[in-house]
Amino acid sequence: MEKLLKDKKAIFLFTFPTFLLFTVIVVLPIFFSIHYSTLQWDGFSKSVFVGLSNYRSLFVDNTDGFVQSVVNSLVLALISVGIQLPISLLLALILARGVRGERFFRTVYFIPVIISTVVIGQLWMKIYNADYGMLNIVLRALGLGKYANAWLADTRTALASVFIAMLWQYIGYHMLLMYAGAKSISPDIYEAARIDGASETQMAFRITIPLMKPILCVCVIFAVTGSFKAFDLIYVMTGGGPLHATEVPTTLMYTTIFSRYQYGYGSAMAIFIIAECLVCTVVIQKLFNRNAED
Amino acid sequence: MIREMGQESSRRYNRTKKRFRWPSFFLYLFLGIVTVIQVYPLIWLFLFSFKDNNEIYSGNAMGIPHIWRISNYYTVMTGGNVGVYFGNSVIVTGITIAVSTILITTSAYAIVRMHWKAKNIFLNYILLGMMVPIHATLLPMFIVLRNLNLLNSYLSLILPYVVFALPMGVFIMVGFMKNIPRELEESACLDGCNIYQMFWRIALPLVRPAIATVAIFTFLSSWNELMFANTFISNDSLKTLTVGIMALSGQQGTAWGPIGAGLVIATVPTLLIYFIFSDQLQKSVIAGAIKG
Numbered sequence: 001m002e003k004l005l006k007d008k009k010a011i012f013l014f015t016f017p018t019f020l021l022f023t024v025i026v027v028l029p030i031f032f033s034i035h036y037s038t039l040q041w042d043g044f045s046k047s048v049f050v051g052l053s054n055y056r057s058l059f060v061d062n063t064d065g066f067v068q069s070v071v072n073s074l075v076l077a078l079i080s081v082g083i084q085l086p087i088s089l090l091l092a093l094i095l096a097r098g099v100r101g102e103r104f105f106r107t108v109y110f111i112p113v114i115i116s117t118v119v120i121g122q123l124w125m126k127i128y129n130a131d132y133g134m135l136n137i138v139l140r141a142l143g144l145g146k147y148a149n150a151w152l153a154d155t156r157t158a159l160a161s162v163f164i165a166m167l168w169q170y171i172g173y174h175m176l177l178m179y180a181g182a183k184s185i186s187p188d189i190y191e192a193a194r195i196d197g198a199s200e201t202q203m204a205f206r207i208t209i210p211l212m213k214p215i216l217c218v219c220v221i222f223a224v225t226g227s228f229k230a231f232d233l234i235y236v237m238t239g240g241g242p243l244h245a246t247e248v249p250t251t252l253m254y255t256t257i258f259s260r261y262q263y264g265y266g267s268a269m270a271i272f273i274i275a276e277c278l279v280c281t282v283v284i285q286k287l288f289n290r291n292a293e294d
Numbered sequence: 295m296i297r298e299m300g301q302e303s304s305r306r307y308n309r310t311k312k313r314f315r316w317p318s319f320f321l322y323l324f325l326g327i328v329t330v331i332q333v334y335p336l337i338w339l340f341l342f343s344f345k346d347n348n349e350i351y352s353g354n355a356m357g358i359p360h361i362w363r364i365s366n367y368y369t370v371m372t373g374g375n376v377g378v379y380f381g382n383s384v385i386v387t388g389i390t391i392a393v394s395t396i397l398i399t400t401s402a403y404a405i406v407r408m409h410w411k412a413k414n415i416f417l418n419y420i421l422l423g424m425m426v427p428i429h430a431t432l433l434p435m436f437i438v439l440r441n442l443n444l445l446n447s448y449l450s451l452i453l454p455y456v457v458f459a460l461p462m463g464v465f466i467m468v469g470f471m472k473n474i475p476r477e478l479e480e481s482a483c484l485d486g487c488n489i490y491q492m493f494w495r496i497a498l499p500l501v502r503p504a505i506a507t508v509a510i511f512t513f514l515s516s517w518n519e520l521m522f523a524n525t526f527i528s529n530d531s532l533k534t535l536t537v538g539i540m541a542l543s544g545q546q547g548t549a550w551g552p553i554g555a556g557l558v559i560a561t562v563p564t565l566l567i568y569f570i571f572s573d574q575l576q577k578s579v580i581a582g583a584i585k586g
Contacts, residue, residue, distance in 0.1 A: 004489045005408045005489070010404075014404035015401050017400075018460060018464075019416065019419075021456065021460075022457055025453060026457055029430065029435055033431070033434055091328065099321065107569075109328065110572075112332055116536050117520055118537075118557075119339070119539075119557045120335075122557055132350055132351055134338070134356050168331070176576055225427075231429070232520045235524075257433055263433060270433065
């Protein structure tokens with residue numbers, strides 16, 4: 001048995017393909033990207049080494065609106081944590097405390113998460129459509145026709161409209177994580193609290209939520225990094241327009257690389273996004289841990 | 295796990311029913327409204343797929359179609375390339391699931407069961423992949439694929455889909471294998487089998503639930519993937535369902551009914567798999583998050 005499990009050839013056969021593919025397709029490209037980000041290069045002609053100047057032009061004398069796109073993604077992160085997560089938490093707490101049809105609600109709330117972004121995008125584009133969209137129809141029916149709008153074509157409303165669709169899609173995802181967290185708390189604790197005369201609300205705030213801290217930390221990290229990495233739904237719904245009103249770093253990166261052929265500059269954006277995600281992950285973990293020690 | 299939790303909670307609910315009084319009516323009203331918000335768009339899409347432009351533009355974009363135009367489905371499957379897109383998605387997703395399952399189970403087996411020095415380093419190395427956003431790899435992969443003349447091939451999608459399925463898959467599989475007793479394998483070994491037979495005949499059947507979990511995960515991410523598919527494939531006959539339908543709906547003067555039908559066709563396999571495996575799927579989402 002021992003001899004079998006030390007079979008070098010088998011170990012190699014079992015692990016090397018994974019190692020090779022993973023290294024070539026995930027790890028090496030990151031180093032390539034870092035390298036590209038120091039070049040001025042259109043992908044075809046000879047590249048010129050420019051040091052960190054691509055990173056500099058992201059923020060200093062920026063002309064393509066990268067700073068604004070970062071601000072947009074920060075706003076998304078903020079409302080994701082401030083609005084989406086509380087809604088998910090409320091739903092998770094209600095379902096976890098036991099209501100009839102718990103399983104049904106849990107299953108149904110999760111549905112938007114599994115649907116293709118292209119489908120979700122088309123759905124919401126129809127909802128926001130100026131002529132026959134559901135939103136305008138409802139507004140007109142309520143006698144609020146003057147507020148009817150071409151939601152995605154108006155620079156003042158486009159960003160909010162896209163964000164609402166994005167928040168909607170992932171409410172169920174966070175709900176499920178929080179639900180699992182709430183469910184893993186021992187019922188005995190509630191029993192004890194009830195004997196001491198605690199109300200449902202008190203138990204939620206004093207017991208459930210504090211004990212859910214680890215999963216809440218995960219949810220906040222997912223919500224924040226997810227906002228920084230958001231691409232699909234914005235790309236489908238507006239492509240960053242109208243007039244760059246809905247641009248986020250990823251959509252800008254995509255057009256910089258594949259429409260403007262600024263490979264070096266676009267790679268600097270990619271590296272910035274990765275760095276942003278890593279830093280925020282660490283900071284959020286630190287914040288949660290410090291709170292836990294108090 | 296979830297099912298157990300469900301039973302646990304209903305027990306708890308019964309035990310505490312007398313003192314536990316939500317204003318029930320408002321509670322269920324609230325849950326009901328949320329249900330409508332989460333599901334109505336899908337119902338709307340379904341109704342939409344039976345209409346034609348006249349009906350949509352003349353103010354019935356929301357309600358029950360006046361005539362159920364089943365022909366929309368026929369039109370989109372035969373007229374456009376949606377049949378081809380569907381086939382492409384099935385091929386790419388199918389091969390991705392098959393290949394990633396083999397890589398994940400063999401690697402996890404070597405990590406959990408076999409004896410070698412670097413196995414923890416190897417595991418952590420692969421798990422690092424969970425942190426990497428795919429954006430960082432997009433351009434380098436594009437350049438490499440272009441130089442190898444592999445753009446516009448199934449391989450250009452299967453490769454990244456397989457590899458980005460590995461970290462999560464290995465994580466779930468390793469966790470599962472650790473909890474499987476070794477005795478079966480040991481007794482099998484006494485009967486004199488080699489390491490490959492031990493893996494294939496004994497270990498693999500035992501981890502079937504974990505394989506299902508990982509496969510569903512991989513299915514969802516590859517079936518719905520947009521960025522790679524949109525970048526690496528420009529040849530219409532190789533497009534996957536998501537990209538193909540996005541291109542269709544971008545055209546001017548589109549007939550929206552058939553597009554709606556196409557969207558329904560893209561969604562039905564996902565929904566079917568979801569309803570069959572929803573417990574398994576929800577478990578795997580949670581498993582993924584706990585490592586985070």
